[in-house]
Structure formats: C-alpha cells, structure tokens
Amino acid sequence: MIPRLALLSAIKHWRRSTVVAGAVAVACAVMIAIGSLLNGITTSFYDSVIPNSGHVRIDDARVASSLNPLGLELLLPDAGAKIAKIRSLDDRRIVDVEPVLSFGAILVEDRDDRDPRNIVMRGIGLSPDTRFADNVRYSMKEGSFLPGGQGIAISERAAALVGAKLGSGLLVLVQDRSGQPWYERLVVTGLFATESSDFDETTFYMTEAKAAEMLDAADMAREIRLLLANRDEAESVTKEVSAALMPGSAAASGAAAGGREGSPPLRIQSWQTINSSIFAILLFVKILLGIIMGLFAIVSGTIISNTSLMSVMERIKEYGTMRAIGLRARALGRLILLEGLILGLAGAAIGIGLGFGVVALLSRGGIDLGGIMESLGLSRYNRPRMDLLWFAFCTLASLAVCLIATAKAARSVGALGVAESLATSS
Amino acid sequence: MISDNAKVPLLEVKGVTKDYRLGKTSIHALRGVDFTVEAGDFLSIVGPSGCGKTTLLNIIGCIDRPSSGTVLLDGVDVSTFDDDGEADTRLARIGFIFQSFNLVGVLDVRENIEFPLILAKLPKAERAKRIDRLVELVGLGDFVKHKPDELSGGQRQRVAIARALVNRPSLVIADEPTANLDSATSTTIMEAMKALNDEEGVTFIFSTHNELIERYAKRVLSIRDGLITGERRLANGVRFAAAATHEGDAAHGGVSSPGAPE
Numbered sequence: 077m078i079p080r081l082a083l084l085s086a087i088k089h090w091r092r093s094t095v096v097a098g099a100v101a102v103a104c105a106v107m108i109a110i111g112s113l114l115n116g117i118t119t120s121f122y123d124s125v126i127p128n129s130g131h132v133r134i135d136d137a138r139v140a141s142s143l144n145p146l147g148l149e150l151l152l153p154d155a156g157a158k159i160a161k162i163r164s165l166d167d168r169r170i171v172d173v174e175p176v177l178s179f180g181a182i183l184v185e186d187r188d189d190r191d192p193r194n195i196v197m198r199g200i201g202l203s204p205d206t207r208f209a210d211n212v213r214y215s216m217k218e219g220s221f222l223p224g225g226q227g228i229a230i231s232e233r234a235a236a237l238v239g240a241k242l243g244s245g246l247l248v249l250v251q252d253r254s255g256q257p258w259y260e261r262l263v264v265t266g267l268f269a270t271e272s273s274d275f276d277e278t279t280f281y282m283t284e285a286k287a288a289e290m291l292d293a294a295d296m297a298r299e300i301r302l303l304l305a306n307r308d309e310a311e312s313v314t315k316e317v318s319a320a321l322m323p324g325s326a327a328a329s330g331a332a333a334g335g336r337e338g339s340p341p342l343r344i345q346s347w348q349t350i351n352s353s354i355f356a357i358l359l360f361v362k363i364l365l366g367i368i369m370g371l372f373a374i375v376s377g378t379i380i381s382n383t384s385l386m387s388v389m390e391r392i393k394e395y396g397t398m399r400a401i402g403l404r405a406r407a408l409g410r411l412i413l414l415e416g417l418i419l420g421l422a423g424a425a426i427g428i429g430l431g432f433g434v435v436a437l438l439s440r441g442g443i444d445l446g447g448i449m450e451s452l453g454l455s456r457y458n459r460p461r462m463d464l465l466w467f468a469f470c471t472l473a474s475l476a477v478c479l480i481a482t483a484k485a486a487r488s489v490g491a492l493g494v495a496e497s498l499a500t501s502s
Numbered sequence: 503m504i505s506d507n508a509k510v511p512l513l514e515v516k517g518v519t520k521d522y523r524l525g526k527t528s529i530h531a532l533r534g535v536d537f538t539v540e541a542g543d544f545l546s547i548v549g550p551s552g553c554g555k556t557t558l559l560n561i562i563g564c565i566d567r568p569s570s571g572t573v574l575l576d577g578v579d580v581s582t583f584d585d586d587g588e589a590d591t592r593l594a595r596i597g598f599i600f601q602s603f604n605l606v607g608v609l610d611v612r613e614n615i616e617f618p619l620i621l622a623k624l625p626k627a628e629r630a631k632r633i634d635r636l637v638e639l640v641g642l643g644d645f646v647k648h649k650p651d652e653l654s655g656g657q658r659q660r661v662a663i664a665r666a667l668v669n670r671p672s673l674v675i676a677d678e679p680t681a682n683l684d685s686a687t688s689t690t691i692m693e694a695m696k697a698l699n700d701e702e703g704v705t706f707i708f709s710t711h712n713e714l715i716e717r718y719a720k721r722v723l724s725i726r727d728g729l730i731t732g733e734r735r736l737a738n739g740v741r742f743a744a745a746a747t748h749e750g751d752a753a754h755g756g757v758s759s760p761g762a763p764e
Contacts, residue, residue, distance in 0.1 A: 078620070084608035397604035400565050401665070402593020402621045404586050494588075495566040498600070 078407075082415040085391070092387040096380050096416070096478070097423035103376035104427025104474035105434060108467060110365045112435045112460035113443070117361065119461050120454045121354060122307075127210040129350050130174075130301030131310045132317060134158065137341035146180045146198065146298075148253045148291060153339065155297035161320055162302070169309050174208065175297035177201035177287040183230070183280065184247040185238045186261060192247075193238050198279050199228075199248070201287025207303050211270045211455075212281060218242040219266035225283045227265030231276035240264050248282070252292040260290060271455035274447065310346035318344045354454075373477050380416075381481035388412055388485045395489055396497025409486040416482025420475040427474055428467060435460045510577040512672055512705055513539040513562065518571035518581075520557050520728075531557040533728040534571070539707060541672070544699045546719030547709045554728040555709040556677055562707065563596050563675045564588040576672065593621055597666030599676035599708075603658040605650040605665075611637070612646040615664045622669055636664040640694060656687035663694060667704065676708035680715055692718045 086093045136150040155175045162173050181199040185192035204222040213221045219242045240246050249259040288294050442457030450456050520532040531554045547555050560566035564580050573581045605614050619629040637643050640660040666674050680688035696718050698704045724732040
C-alpha cells in the first residue's frame with residue numbers, strides 16, 4: 077500500500093507533481109543535450125583532427141620556432157629511408173606510414189581574356205590512396221580524390237574564387253628549393269566541400285610525387301605520419317619510433333633531438349602532444365558546460381526542493397495522522413522519498429524523451445559554432461552525439477537531484493513532532 | 503483488549519505536567535494530573551476549550567511527552583520511550599479517533615482501515631478478516647471503495663473508529679469525536695463507541711465539552727486550567743438514545759445502523 081499511497085498522493089497533487097517532474101525533465105534534457113554537444117565536439121576532434129595529423133607525427137624540430145612553417149628548408153631529407161626504418165620495426169600497432177609534403181602556392185585562373193584571378197593556398201602532397209585527409213576524401217562533391225594520381229583536388233569555395241570547375245585547368249605557382257619560381261597547369265579532378273570554410277579556402281591537394289617534382293624535393297617530406305590501430309598506444313609507439321630514428325637521444329614523447337651531423341633535428345610527437353592546445357580548449361569547454369549543467373542542477377534542485385516542501389507542508393496533518401497511527405518517522409521519510417522517486421522517474425523518462433528529441437533535431441543540421449571551432453581544425457557545425465552511458469548518467473543524476481531535494485522536505489516533516497503536525501490547520 | 507493483569511490498571515497518570523514556551527512566556531497546560539483507568543472503562547474528560555484536554559490525551563496517547571510525571575500503560579512507563587518506541591506503542595496498543603476524522607484522503611475506506619494493519623505487518627488474510635468484520639460493525643459494508651470525500655461526516659468518523667480498533671488496541675483515545683458532527687450523527691457515533699465498550703470490552707477515553715455526549719461515559723473527569731477538578735461516576739453510562747430530547751435522534755442510534763449518508 078505504501079507505494080500505492082505515494083503514487084496516489086503524487087496524482088492527487090498533480091499540479092505540484094507536474095512542477096517537480098517538469099523540473100527533473102528539463103534538468104535531464106539539458107544535461108543530455110549539453111553532454112551530447114560535448115560528445116559531438118569530442119567526436120569531431122577524433123574524427124577530423126587526429127586523422128589529419130596522424131597518431132604520431134615526425135617533422136623537423138625547427139618548425140616549432142620557425143616564422144614560416146611552410147619553408148622548404150624545413151623539409152625532412154631521406155624520407156624514404158626513415159619510412160623504411162619505421163616499417164622495419166614490424167610493429168603491428170602501426171597500420172600505415174606516409175610522407176606528406178605541404179607547401180605554399182598560388183593558384184592562378186587559367187585565362188587570357190582578362191586579368192586572371194589568383195588565390196594563395198597551402199598545397200598538400202599526399203599519396204592518392206592515402207589513409208589520411210578523411211575530411212576531404214569523404215567530402216568530394218564532384219570528381220574524386222586525385223584519380224589515378226592526376227590533377228588537383230580543390231574546394232568548391234576556392235574553385236569559385238578562381239573561376240575553376242571540374243575538368244578546368246589551374247596554374248599552380250610555387251617556388252622550388254633553389255628559390256626559382258615554377259608553375260604548371262594542372263587539371264581540377266576533384267571538388268570537395270568540408271564543413272570548415274577556413275580549411276576550404278586555404279587548402280588544396282595534389283599527389284606527393286607531383287609536389288616533390290615541382291618543389292625539386294625528391295625523397296623529402298614536410299612530415300611523416302603514422303596511423304595506429306589503437307590511438308591510445310600513441311605514446312609508446314612515439315617512444316619506440318624515437319628510439320629507432322634517434323638512437324641515443326632521450327626517446328620521450330614530444331622529444332626533439334639533433335640528428336647526425338648535417339641532418340636536421342627531428343621532432344616526434346604523439347597526437348596528444350600535437351593537439352595539447354585543443355585539449356586545453358576542450359577542457360575549458362567541458363568545464364564551462366559542466367558549470368552550466370551544475371547551475372541547472374542547482375536551479376532544478378531548488379525548484380524541486382521548494383515544490384516538494386510546499387507539497388509536504390500541505391499534508392503535514394495527514395502525515396501527523398499517519399504517525400499517530402504508528403508510522404515511524406523514518407518510514408514517513410521513506411514514503412515522501414518514494415513519492416519523490418516516482419516523480420523523479422517520471423521526470424527522467426520525459427527528460428530522456430525530450431533530450432533525445434532535441435539531440436536528434438540538432439544532429440540533423442548541426443549547430444554552427446562558428447570560426448572558433450574552425451580555428452581548432454574542427455568542423456564549424458557541431459552535431460550532438462548521443463551516448464547511452466551519458467543517458468544513464470543523466471537519468472541517475474536527475475533522480476539524485478530529485479531525491480536530495482525531496483529528502484530535504486522529508487527531513488523538515490520528520491523534525492516536527494506528532495502533536496505539532498496534528499495541530500496544524502492544513 | 504482488556505489488560506491481562508487485573509491488578510495493574512490499564513493506565514496510570516501520575517503527576518503529569520506540561521509546559522509550553524511562548525516567547526518569554528511559559529504556559530502551564532497541565533499542572534499535575536493524576537488518575538487511573540481500568541480496562542473496560544468508558545471515561546469522559548470534560549472541560550472548557552483550552553483547559554488541557556487535548557494536551558492530556560496527546561500525552562496519554564504517546565504523541566506528546568509530559569514535562570514531568572509518568573504515564574504507565576499496563577504498568578510500563580511510556581513517557582520515557584523514544585520516537586520509535588512511541589510509534590510502536592501507538593500502533594500496537596492505542597487507537598486514535600480525531601475530531602476532524604483525519605482520514606488519508608487518497609485512500610478508500612478499506613485502505614484507510616487497513617493502513618495500521620500494514621504497518622503492523624499482518625498477513626493479508628488476517629487483514630481482510632479484521633477489516634470485513636469492522637466495516638460491518640460500523641455499518642460501512644457498502645462503502646468500502648469510497649474515498650473519504652465521498653462520505654458524510656458521520657461515515658468518516660465511523661471509518662476512523664474502525665481504523666482505531668483494527669489493531670485491537672488496549673485503549674482508544676477519542677479527542678472530541680463528535681465536535682464536527684450534528685447531534686443526530688453524534689448520537690450514532692457515541693452509540694457505536696458505547697456498544698464497542700459494552701460488547702467488545704474496548705476501553706475508551708474521550709474528551710468533550712458537550713454535556714449530552716458526556717452522559718454516555720461510565721466515569722467523567724472534569725478538568726480546568728490544567729488540573730482535574732472533579733470526578734463523577736455514572737452507573738453504566740446513560741444511553742443517549744433513551745435520553746434524547748431531539749425528535750428523531752434515536753432513529754440514528756445503534757452500531758448497526760445503515761451507512762447511508764447522514
């Protein structure tokens with residue numbers, strides 16, 4: 077009968093029950109939405125940033141202090157030998173090793189009838205069957221990604237800026253390692269559109285072989301990227317690769333060491349080190365969202381607490397009667413808590429439905445978080461992602477807030493004496 | 503329901519005082535009350551409003567504690583019990599009937615009566631047996647599924663009586679049980695209580711400031727300003743129905759009167 081009594085009381089005082097359940101529902105839904113938003117940002121980070129940087133990256137240590145990180149003097153020599161050495165480790169954790177040759181270039185419109193338009197961009201030379209650059213390879217709108225190792229892949233936005241389209245030619249102007257200008261007409265073989273306008277307006281792709289030819293940088297690489305089977309093993313792989321490429325040096329994560337005489341110092345970093353600034357920002361975002369969730373929990377808790385208190389205060393006499401009949405104070409507390417639990421469960425169920433709906437709605441188009449996300453190398457459109465564990469956490473947290481708030485009301489009632497309760501006019 | 507030990511009174515109240523603080527003022531609700539109640543008694547406590555009747559009944563019923571003095575129920579000092587001990591005593595040994603009925607609004611008649619039995623953890627079959635008997639005894643057989651707000655005042659009080667009796671207490675305390683009822687319904691309720699006292703041996707202590715109701719008692723304690731000022735014995739109590747001056751009052755008397763709305 078006690079559960080039935082709690083249920084009937086909740087139904088009878090339906091207005092207050094609605095407020096309590098509503099507060100729980102809103103708190104739960106907000107927590108789900110915010111958590112899913114955060115999950116979306118994190119997933120975007122893992123999906124786009126890491127595949128672009130690789131799980132482990134090797135480059136010239138001087139890049140860190142260089143004013144022109146795309147300077148050709150910072151290219152790694154003997155890239156083939158370094159890659160062969162890494163492959164010779166025969167480490168099953170390493171799925172792929174690939175050289176990347178990035179450089180500064182000017183794309184010039186190929187026409188004679190008027191002054192051609194041009195755009196300064198960053199060219200990236202990659203293998204046509206690269207396992208990196210997911211954000212581009214999966215965002216092709218026309219053509220394909222360097223088909224047969226030919227042409228260039230450029231974004232639709234950049235193409236529009238220089239009046240290019242699929243199949244048309246563009247003049248790619250670079251300066252080779254000897255400082256001589258070099259240009260070549262390359263056909264646009266693929267048009268892509270990622271969710272980052274900043275990225276789209278600054279980056280184009282060609283094959284690593286063609287880039288090496290134009291830059292006169294045979295067997296050189298801007299960086300060597302490693303793709304791992306398990307990203308969590310990046311730190312230990314970094315140490316292993318450091319030991320292989322820089323024997324005798326401090327083979328630690330993020331370590332830089334001078335190479336043999338005449339060869340540049342290497343910098344070998346895990347994705348955690350490479351993206352440490354993004355982690356700091358993600359941590360800040362997490363703290364910020366955590367504070368928002370905390371505030372919601374406090375506001376909801378206060379609403380629930382006050383409503384529960386008003387609700388039980390209205391029934392002081394009824395509770396006094398129950399105690400006069402023989403109900404112990406603790407049992408009365410349990411009865412009030414049970415009513416709170418029923419309302420909490422109802423609210424959490426509504427909150428899950430509400431949160432699910434909001435997340436599903438926001439996931440369709442994504443939330444435009446603007447240039448801040450792009451500056452981090454993330455998509456500007458954040459798509460909240462649902463996580464069952466987070467759902468469970470939100471449900472339990474909402475229930476906990478409800479029960480803690482109800483417990484306060486129960487304690488207030490328990491503190492009153494039986495005679496005092498019976499004497500109230502409620 | 504009658505005390506096992508005939509030598510020990512069912513209830514002994516010795517030197518009970520009760521003081522309340524109201525700001526800097528001290529209010530002496532009870533100033534030293536002494537009396538005993540034997541099993542099977544039908545005791546009325548009478549006096550004007552504010553004389554300490556309810557305070558005394560609360561202390562006897564373990565829902566309040568005296569400032570000094572002792573309350574012995576079957577020889578056991580219940581005034582020293584902790585909260586749980588008091589709750590257990592109320593559940594097992596004392597039945598309450600309140601002036602304003604105090605039924606649980608969301609429960610129906612049957613559930614209201616069943617509530618103390620559930621607290622006492624009685625088996626379902628035993629609960630059903632006791633409830634069936636009591637609803638017939640108080641004449642509410644046709645109303646077991648009704649909620650309190652679907653009943654008349656008299657019917658509600660009969661539910662309260664059934665609830666007070668269902669755990670077979672040693673003592674039933676009724677604080678002005680007829681104060682919120684009209685005279686005809688008051689007659690019904692008092693007749694019901696009197697019949698339970700006569701036929702079942704249930705000990706009742708009830709308060710009233712209605713002289714007509716007072717005449718049902720076997721014994722009357724007068725209280726004024728927190729002190730017992732007199733005691734009278736009425737031979738076996740007076741049947742109100744027989745003494746009724748209001749025309750038609752008698753028609754409402756009797757325990758087994760039908761439970762039609764009053």
